[in-house]
Amino acid sequence: xxxxxxxxxxGTQAQLAIVVSRYNESVTxxxxxxxxxxxxxxxxRDEQIAVAWVPGAWxxxxxxxxxxxxxQFAAVLCLGAVIRGETTHDQHINxxxxxxxxxxxxxxxxxxxxxxxTCDTLEQAIHRSGGNVGNKGSECAxxxxxxxHLLGQLPS
Numbered sequence: 001x002x003x004x005x006x007x008x009x010x011g012t013q014a015q016l017a018i019v020v021s022r023y024n025e026s027v028t029x030x031x032x033x034x035x036x037x038x039x040x041x042x043x044x045r046d047e048q049i050a051v052a053w054v055p056g057a058w059x060x061x062x063x064x065x066x067x068x069x070x071x072q073f074a075a076v077l078c079l080g081a082v083i084r085g086e087t088t089h090d091q092h093i094n095x096x097x098x099x100x101x102x103x104x105x106x107x108x109x110x111x112x113x114x115x116x117x118t119c120d121t122l123e124q125a126i127h128r129s130g131g132n133v134g135n136k137g138s139e140c141a142x143x144x145x146x147x148x149h150l151l152g153q154l155p156s
Contacts, residue, residue, distance in 0.1 A: 005150060034129070075110055
């Protein structure tokens with residue numbers, strides 16, 4: 001039988017950073033609340049969490065990169081909501097931010113979690129930020145804890 005590595009979403013003593021966009025704050029504040037509630041339920045203390053608010057989703061990667069490079073945080077959770085408008089602006093933001101966060105995660109060796117909603121409508125965003133489809137902020141927090149546990153098992 002092969003050796004198997006599997007992370008579990010369990011508490012940690014590590015420091016965590018959350019970068020959250022103010023744009024669409026009625027949605028992003030719900031994502032943040034979901035993440036914080038989930039982390040607290042897993043035993044993560046408030047003192048272990050730093051929250052950085054940025055103007056919009058576009059600004060998330062630069063702040064996430066600074067936090068990842070600081071050496072102070074074991075994971076960076078990125079929360080935002082980009083909702084389609086009348087132009088293709090949302091597509092450019094979504095593509096650029098997702099690529100930058102993926103690259104940052106690989107480059108830094110840290111879990112950099114993509115908790116950005118990329119929705120067609122405000123209604124969809126509301127449903128994904130604590131409505132009837134769950135809370136992406138909560139899912140992001142669980143994924144961060146699972147990744148930290150998994151990375152702790154892997155060879156360095």
